[in-house]
Amino acid sequence: MNAVELHNLKKSFDGGNEFVLNGLNLTIPKGSLTVIIGYSGTGKSVMLKHILGLIKPTSGKVSVLEKDLWQMSDQQIMQLRTKVGVLFQHAALFDDQTVIENVCFPLSEHRRTKKIDEIKEISAKKLIISGIEEKHFHKLPSELSGGMRKRVGLARALALDPEILIYDEPTTGLDPILTEMVDDLIHETHMREEGRVTSIIVSHDLMAAFRIGQHIVMLDKGKVLHSGKPEDFLNSDIALVKKFVEKGIKKK
Amino acid sequence: MSIGSEKIESKKVSRFEKAVNSLFDYINGLICECGVTMIFLMSSFRAMFQKPSRYTEVLKHVEFIGNQSLLIIALTSAFTGMAMSFQIYLGFSLVNATNLVGPTVGLGITRELGPVLTGLIVAARAGGAMAARLGTMRVTEQIDALEVMGVNPIQYLVAPRVIAALISMPLLCGFFDFIAMTGSYFLCVQVLGLDEGVFFDKIQLWLNPRDINEGLIKAAVFGLVFAAVCTHKGYNTKGGAKGVGEATNKGVVNSMVLIIAINFVMTNIIRFFDVLLERL
The missing domain is CATH 3.40.50.300 (P-loop containing nucleotide triphosphate hydrolases)
Structure with missing residues (x-):
């Protein structure tokens, strides 16, 4: 296939x-x-x-x-x-949303039956496997380094299990x-x-x-x-x- | 006529032709732009009724366009009401008609200045911000990111802004009218010493609710105009920071020109229907 x-x-x-x-x-x-x-x-x-x-x-x-x-x-x-999940060249994170909100976004758009706590839990897991520590979850993308932004972008791309x-x-x-x-x-x-x-x-x-x-x-x-x-x-x-x-x- | 003067004459003609051509090009561009913006607006209207609903986004933008514009609207309207009252008072005092200052200011504010100035101020403040925000999102691939996540960017970014402008503008215009008339009252009654009873009585006599409604309808249309123009410019931004700057500039300038032109057209249409209704 x-x-x-x-x-x-x-x-x-x-x-x-x-x-x-x-x-x-x-x-x-x-x-x-x-x-x-x-x-x-x-x-x-x-x-x-x-x-x-x-x-x-x-x-x-x-x-x-x-x-x-x-x-x-x-x-x-x-x-x-x-x-399909995409990691963009410059991560393309939403700059008015925090790290966790960025990862929650596709889930809250497409998994509407899930509760907000469940969505946050899934997002946190995706962030951790992408190498982002919990202390960075509530930071804005502008406060992160280039490498960290890519990791958050990857976590967001993985959010919907593409x-x-x-x-x-x-x-x-x-x-x-x-x-x-x-x-x-x-x-x-x-x-x-x-x-x-x-x-x-x-x-x-x-x-x-x-x-x-x-x-x-x-x-x-x-x-x-x-x-x-x-x-x-x-x-x-x-x-x-x-x-x-x-x-x-x-x-x- | 000598050869020299003929050359000067032909140079003048070619300069005139160039000026006329560039004017026609500008008007042509503006008409084309209107067409493209209308198509964009239609797609945002369609998106408004699609699921999921974006109530939170709409409220967020109402807060930005409406609530955050209150102070600037209050300051502008108070001074506009006072300045207009003073000028009209000076003119009317020459013919002993100072008791008509209140209704004249009232009619001018509610029908024309209220919606137009509110439109211009909010287009510059909120419209500029809309174009810059969407432009930045476009050049940093955030709009592409929305699309590849299966989210319709027009439904998520444009439609809530258009609805918010449509809701906020009549409210802001009403607020403008109220503060401008308060300014007029302060100047006429408290400073220039006109009779308070006469001031209110004449306003009640000459100013009808339909004059206020006319202004509110105009304001709603202006809201639609600047939201459509600025979101369209921002959404289709090309290039980097330069592109964002150009989109913001063009969005605000085109909105302002359109607001003033549409106001003239709407005033004439409304007056036309006034006359038609009177004859019937």
Whole structure:
């Protein structure tokens, strides 16, 4: 069973002159940890927005959890999104809500039958497994460090026990120690929920992709350039893949 | 005519053409903007009736738009009432008609100045805050986060603000009218020494409840206008801090221009129906 299927996906923002996604075909099996890499401007974020149903493709098919996204009504898409958790690049926490309120938010929206104490209890659990101590629960996001904000963002993404977890450039702008910490957190989260959760990480950090990825996909010019296990990338003959790998290793 | 003067003349014409073109572009842009904002407003109307209900959010925004505007409205209206009364007193004293100062101020305040000034003040204060808040949420991906959590951002962020503006504005306008008339009473009776009985008697004679209602209806429309314009600008913010600044600026400026223009149109429509009813 596949968690995500993109079939001949094309997207143009200027009426067909230039395609950001140009016939993209991608299958992400359920329960896998897939890292999507590529240079800037290769269509990674646009592809992610298609998976989330935020952008309508110019042509092609987007299936999430075996359901064709654009055959569904808005209400059904909204419902499907509750099965997908997203950790944004800058965490995107609601800045007028405390840490615990941020994590409670999706639960109070979609688990309306649950009592507030129950919701708080679930949120506290999610925060603790994401590495946030109780003393930080009533702080505002502006009072937290970058790494802690990511952890809270992860706890919020986990709140509804999603079947797909998407990480959008989770380590961008973090120092090497925090980068490793966030990578470990992603890996731990995936392992804890192994088999149930499909993790998709969009990144340009090659070393992180090698360290935690079970499956790596490289995009170029709106298409999949190469896809396979980490070791396949090291032995690849494709010039652009070689260059990306060499530069990534050198940088490290 | 010499060649030199012809050149100057053609330069003047091209400058005039440019000015006219840019004016038409501005008006064209404003009309297009109105259309897009109307569609946005319609989608927020649709969202108002969707589940779950957002009573808490509506109350929170009523408190922000209404309660937190009371002080500024009180100060503005008191001084407006006094200044207007003084000017009218100076004019009317020349023709010995000072007993009509009260109703003249009353009519001006309830029908025109009350709703317009309330609209302008609240659009600048609360409308600006709405555009900046939604703009910041857009550029920091908080609106995207809502969407991917399966929450309709228009229903959660826009609709409660529009309802709150619709509820708060007539209340604020009524408050403006009351304080402005209190200011007028203070100046006319306590400072200028007009007779208190005559002041109230003439107001009762000339000012009808429908004049007050006219102002309250206008205020509700202005609330709808600034809430729709400012939330639309904020919701569609592009870029970073610069984009938020531009959205706030455009939201407030467009709201103000629209409030003044719509006031003129509404006044004429209401007067037209007045005449029509009288003839019937």
